[in-house]
Each structure stands twice: as structure tokens, then as C-alpha cells.
Amino acid sequence: MPMRQMFSNPAGRFVDQTLRGVGQVMLQNNPITGFLFLVGIFISDWVSALYAILGTVTATGTALLFGAPRDEVSLGLYGLNGTLTGLGLAVYLQHDMLLLAYTIVASMFVAIVTAAIKDVFGSRCYALTGPFVITTWLFIGGLFTYGRLHAMPALGAPHLTTDVGPSAAAFGFADAVTGILNGPAQVMLQQGVWTGAIFLVALAINSPISCAAAVLGSAIGVGIGWALGAAPSAIREGLYGFNAVLTAIALGGLLFLLHRITVLLAVLAVCVSTVLYGSLVAVLGPAGLPALTAPFVVTTWLCLLARGALPRLRAFSPVEPVTPEGNRMAAQQAASKKGKGEMPCTKR
Amino acid sequence: MPMRQMFSNPAGRFVDQTLRGVGQVMLQNNPITGFLFLVGIFISDWVSALYAILGTVTATGTALLFGAPRDEVSLGLYGLNGTLTGLGLAVYLQHDMLLLAYTIVASMFVAIVTAAIKDVFGSRCYALTGPFVITTWLFIGGLFTYGRLHAMPALGAPHLTTDVGPSAAAFGFADAVTGILNGPAQVMLQQGVWTGAIFLVALAINSPISCAAAVLGSAIGVGIGWALGAAPSAIREGLYGFNAVLTAIALGGLLFLLHRITVLLAVLAVCVSTVLYGSLVAVLGPAGLPALTAPFVVTTWLCLLARGALPRLRAFSPVEPVTPEGNRMAAQQAASKKGKGEMPCTKR
């Protein structure tokens, strides 16, 4: 994957890696996108933004310390789960010096988890935000045993919605628009239409197709949540959208080439990941754990692993995913070289 | 695996694949067995039977759409988990138009899960009913968050038995016979001695040994449930039998050649899968999830994966499992060719 470095000195390179790490939370290998993501988080909650930076820097540094290949670190692949781990702990726990230390340990560990998942999957699948989900569950669970960790007073509640029955009347057009904009914001565990809007702009800068996928995914999430009778407040807050957004970005032209068969797969996966969110909220509720991005991770992992047994999906896997636009161009070039109009495919 | 197709035209072939899919729920590659399974379900609950057909057709069609190899689809390997997913959703949720759409999405997704598990295991293990368990858990969990999905009023209860203490007195010979016949019926999430009896006949048509294994497995399940002091009503309803039935069929001559060492393994696995049922009911209870066939899947997966490290088990793995009878014949032919009386074994 070719890539222009913004800086040539080590400090500048580390800043570049950190910003790309933040960008990779939504699978965008672009420091400017990452920077705008941070701006969006700052607007919503500046303490969270500092924890996000702490997590990204710690995870990236730990990966370098234990000898991770420089090209993978440069793509931000070790940073993104640090970003989310920092955000997750900052959002569910109250800030104090202990939480700072706790976050550093968790962010160091998330680099180990990322490496372990990479090794298990090899070239068949990507770690995505799986290391964040595992690490944050492991560290949030301690909240109920350790007396010196304090849960956010108001929070936790929106993530543990209750069955309120069908209530379509209370959900209008303005609620739907709010929910669609809050979807991208909730990927970073934030709430706020301006934050969501900045995230969409940040996506559009790197890939208009990914931006469109995010909007469509968020809309499907809102629609599915409404159709199944989820709590309107939760839909409005974007809770039924953030897994749909990530799934739509990942499967919408990025990890598969755009084609009618992969678009069908993406729509199916977006629907499933939304259903799963409501399901996991209920199933994990008694254990006191939030669903996080587990619905996106589980759904997308299964779709990627299924390529091994389903040749038509394998045929539309890009050689090396860059952006939806980059994938299309590479596929067209390869096709024109062959002069046959065939789509290229990865060989297994 | 040789196989006669009942029909040569595409529609007939699809009917054949669908019926084999239903038959493969109990590892029987036989459309007549599958047809009798459907008859048994119709007798017990015709709505469930329609959902079973819907699930099988959708999963089989999805697999073909995404390019699954025709020979695997023809064996019914993509259909069986669709059958069970349809049954699972029909049994736990109330029928309405929303449930129809929900079941179609779930049955499409179960084909993806099947492909993913096949790819992860390769030739070392089989997916069995694992995709059904995963998908149904993910879709049933939503019951507690989504206001427009409605749980069956009476149901769920039998699957969430409570500790009622030793009560051997209340459990007589008639209860035991009822329990043994209900065991096979519960594989399809049904209850009824006639349904169980039809299932046994359907098994006997394809493989008398599998039928005998099912009866013995169900009896061991009832015995273990009684010895450990499970609720008599649950034993009578076949709930301690259905995982035992599946484990006995799978390990009793089908996935391992019959031999005293593999019979010991099968008996051990049947006991463990029964214990596990009671254990999972308790462990999954707080999360609101039923055990489904997870005890069978976990136990059988572990026994199959153990072959890699235990050469004596590997020695009795048939080259390509067909039926217990077919496996025996293939092994004897291979042995007589060698003229040494040795059992053939798969090479790894």
C-alpha cells in the first residue's frame, strides 16, 4: 500500500502513525481524516479526546517496542484499538490518576491482543476493532470488583436500553436525521450531530464512497431499529447506527470490490450487525458489559472468513484493500492489462 | 460420496437438496429421511414445519448465490442449519410477518456462518449444527430489546428448568419410555412420542445403526438426567435426550469407525453432552438464551479435534463418512484389498 509520509523526522513520523491510527478506527489510512476524527471527539468531550490520544500513542509505542514490522505500524494498524480502548475507559469510568494508569496498562495490552489476533487470522481475516472489544470488556468488568474504580454516574444507562414496546408514533423525521448523524459519532463512543457531521466530512476527504456507505449504513441501522421496535431514545442517540456504519464502510467497496453480489452481502451484514447490537445489549446486560463494536466485529469476521468456502465472494476480494476508489482503479487497471474485462481476484 | 439424484431437472434438484438438508440435521444424507423428518414436524406443529422449509430453502439458496461448490450444496450441508434456524425462531417467537422477514435474514446469515466455520476447520472438523446455535443465539437475544418481537407465551419455560431436588419416586418406566421417544423429537425442537417414533423410522431407512445409536443415546441421556437428579418433567419432555441423540449418531459409527475404543469415546461423549445440557441451561439462563444443541456441538467438535493429538482415534476415522454401514463396508473392502485385515485410516 503506497503512502506519502507527512514528515521525515522520527517525531513527525510518530505523529503521522498516531493520526493514521485514529483514522483506522473507521478503516481510513489517512492522517488528515484521523486529525478531523480527533477534532470531532474534542468538540463532544475533550477529556475523552485526550484519553483517545493516550491510548493510540501507548498502543503504537508498545507495538514498536515489541518489534512489530514498521510498515504495519506506519499504517496505523496497531493504533486504532488503542484509540478506542482509551475512549472506552474514559466514557465508562471516571477520570482520576488511577484511571490514567489503568488506561496505559490496557492500551499496552491491546497491542499484544492485536498481534495475537493478527497471528491467528494470518491473511484470511483482519483484526478490525476486535482487540478493543476484548480488552475493554476485560478491563471494564473490573468496575464491579474494584472499589477504587468508579463508573460514570449518568452513563452505562443509554447502552443498556430496555424493551419499551412498539412506539413508532414517538419517532419522527427529525429523530431519524439525528439518529443517522449520531451513528458515526457513536463509533467513537460520542454523541452529537456536529461530531457525526465532522466524522462524515473526514471520511469524505479520504473516500467519498466510504462516506456514502457510512450514511447509508447509519440509515439502515435506524430503520432496522425502528422496524423491530427498539427504544426511540436509543435510536436517536445513534446506538443502533454505529455498528451498521462500521460494517457498511468495511464491506461497502473496501474489503470487497463493489459488485451486485457484494452489495447484497453488505446490506445483509449491516442488517445482521444491527440486530446483533440489540441482542448483545440484552445478553451481556446481566454480566454488566456493553456491546461495544462486537456486532460489527463478529459479522464482518464471519463474512471475511466465509470467503474460503464461497468462491464468488473470494473473486471480489481486492489484492490489497486501500480505499473503495483505489480498489476500483486497481481492478480496472488489472482488467485492462489482461484485455479481457475480467475482475482480478486474490489467489488462495 | 456417491449419491443418486431423485430428479434431473433444476427444480427437482433443488427439492432434493432441500430434503437432504433436513435429513442432515441428524447427519443423514437421504432425501426420504429428510421428507419423513418434515412429516414428523408437521404432525407436531405445522407452523414450525413451514418455518423449517423456509429456513432450509433460504440457506440453500443463499449458499448457491454466493458460489458455494455444488457438490457440498447437493449433500444438504448448507441446508441443515437453515432448517434448525427456522425451527428455533418459530418455536421461541410468535409468528407474524415481521418474524417471517427476521427468519429469512437469519437463514441467509446462517449460510455465511456455515461457510466461515467450514473455512476455519478445513478438513479437521465439521460445522455440524454449530452455525444454527450461533445464529439462533444472536437472533433470539434480540427478543429482550426489540418491542415488536414477541416471545411464545408458554414456551422458553421448559428449556429453563429449575433445580427441584432428587425425585426418583416420581419417575417411572412409562416416563422413561416417553423421554426416550421425545429425545429424537427435541432435536427438531418438537415434543411428541409419535414425532419421535417417525424420526426413528426415518433414521432406520437410511441407517439402522444410526437409529440404534439414537435410541441408545436417548436412553443414556434419560439415565444420566435421572441419576443426577434433573427435573422429571424435563427428562420426560426429552430435553436431556436430544444432545445425546445427536452425539450418539455422530460418534456411533459415522464420524469414527465402530471399534471398542471409539464406542468408549462415544459413550463418554454422550454422557458429557448430557451433563453439559444441564450445565448450559443454568449458565445461559441469566442471559436469557436456551442451550439448543450447543452441548452436542462442543462435545463432538472437541472429540474430532482431539484426533490430531490422539493417533488411535485418528486410525478409526473413515476416509469419507457416509453412513455407519457404508463406513464399515469401505473399511472391510480396503482391508481385504490389502489382504492384511487392517483397518484403513485417513492420513494426515
Add this chain to the structure above:
Amino acid sequence: MPMRQMFSNPAGRFVDQTLRGVGQVMLQNNPITGFLFLVGIFISDWVSALYAILGTVTATGTALLFGAPRDEVSLGLYGLNGTLTGLGLAVYLQHDMLLLAYTIVASMFVAIVTAAIKDVFGSRCYALTGPFVITTWLFIGGLFTYGRLHAMPALGAPHLTTDVGPSAAAFGFADAVTGILNGPAQVMLQQGVWTGAIFLVALAINSPISCAAAVLGSAIGVGIGWALGAAPSAIREGLYGFNAVLTAIALGGLLFLLHRITVLLAVLAVCVSTVLYGSLVAVLGPAGLPALTAPFVVTTWLCLLARGALPRLRAFSPVEPVTPEGNRMAAQQAASKKGKGEMPCTKR
């Protein structure tokens, strides 16, 4: 791994294998260490000690029956999880004839689970005490469904600690020392400073470095538990130490060569495994399951699997782990042969 057999006759060899199995609970391939572990358990609770022997013998015998390679059985690798399964069931359930049969079935099954995990990991990772955790969870869960299994009246309670808030005042130097000595004892699910002291002596006989790692690990566990505000009684009973002890032994010179980078990894892993203990106690509480050694297993598996993606960790993996002392010696000899002072590393 060279090894002197104490006995040449079959019975003596089986005794040797059994004692090594007990020793391997703390990764010590030494029958005298194993014997002293049994002595320590006898002092604390002789019924548990008999169940430990029953479990080890059953698991070892089952592995031999199903054809496990003799050299692996001789190292005690199939026995250790039987030891712990016997202890786990004896500690959580009341002794009677039914529990004896239950323990035999569980210990036979743990050999299958061990083989399955070995096959899944291949040379990339070790089973450790993972089979014990899985099997014991599966068999303890039945406690709540089966009326003829009886939970220990007093027990279960210490393993289900509750959030009691910061209480540093109530935790003095004597409490810390008690906690540090109880840490190794809790590896075998026992409590008692003498038992812990005997275990440390047993470790020192086979490897002084492992003994030092156990003491340091236990101390870190006590420190982390105290710093995070865990219940003082639980810290004093060694509950925050036993996962730390196992993680420190495994990563402290045994599965990685001692080096500043691996010492940092070991300290990180010890901290994480301690945090995880408190987390899993809370998360598994509603399901009625204890944490057992799952925190050690999860943390150490992740660190070992991470070697595939982190070359600096791979560089310090011993060719074949023996003891920390043996690893150092082998590495130095290999280095002097090369005459370059380089550390040898396993090739992948």
C-alpha cells in the same frame, strides 16, 4: 527434553508420570516437585488431595488409552489438567459416590479437551491449564440444574467477592505476607500459608528462578489488588495472587528467555492477569461460575500467540522450554558455538 525416569517398571513409570502431571500444574517437569505439591494439598485438605490424584491418574490413563504419544504423557502434559479438575470439583462440590463418578467422567473428558487444544494450537502455543478451566466450568455449571449434586456450603463465597470500596486502612504488612504465601496455595485451590510455603520450596527444588517468579508474581498480585481497592479478605486469601503466580512462572524465563524486553512483557502480563481476575469474578458471577485460572490462560495464550506478529518476542522463545535455568544454559551454549554472542531463536 531429556529426563531421567525414576523407575523402569510400568507401575513405577505410571507413578512418575502422575507426579510429573501434578508438577506441571505450575509448569514444573519434576516428580519430586509434584510429590511436594501433593504434600502441601494433603496438609490443607486430604479429601481434595485424593481427588487431585484421582483426576491426574484418570486423565493420564485416558490419554494413554486413546493413543497419546508416550513422550508427551511422560512429561505429565496430560495429567496436570486432571489434577486441577479433581481439585476443582472437590472444592466446589460435596464429596459422595456420585461426585466420584462425576469426577472420573470429567477427568476422562479433560484428556480429550487437552488433545483438542494441542491440535488447534500446534507448535504456536501451549494448552496450559485451559482444558481444566473449560471442563470445570462445564461440569460445575450443572450444580444449579442437577438436584443430586450439592455445592459446598461455606464455599463459592470467597470466590464471589463483592465491591467493598477502598479500605486500605484494614490491610497491613501481615495481611500482605499472608496474601503472598496464599497466592501459590490458591493455584491448587487451597488456602494456607504452610501449603503456600511448601509449594515455594517445591518450586525452588526444580527451579530457583521459577520460585522467585512465583513470589514476585504473588506480590504484584497483592499490590494490584490493593491499589485497585479489592476486598481485603480476598487479597489475604491469595485470590488476587494465583493467576499472577502462574503468569509469572510461565513468562518469567520459562516460555521466554530472560531479557529486559521479556521481563517487561511478564510484568505487564502479571498485572493484566490480576486485573482480569477481578473482572471475570464480576462478569461470570451472574452465570454462577468461578474465574478459576482463566485470567492466566487468556493472558498467557495472547502473549504466546502475539509472537507470530512481534519478531522481538519470537527472538526470545527458547527452542524447547525446560526450566528458566535450562533455557539460559541452552541459549548460552548455542551462542558460544556460533561465537557471536547472539541469542538463538526458534525459526518459524
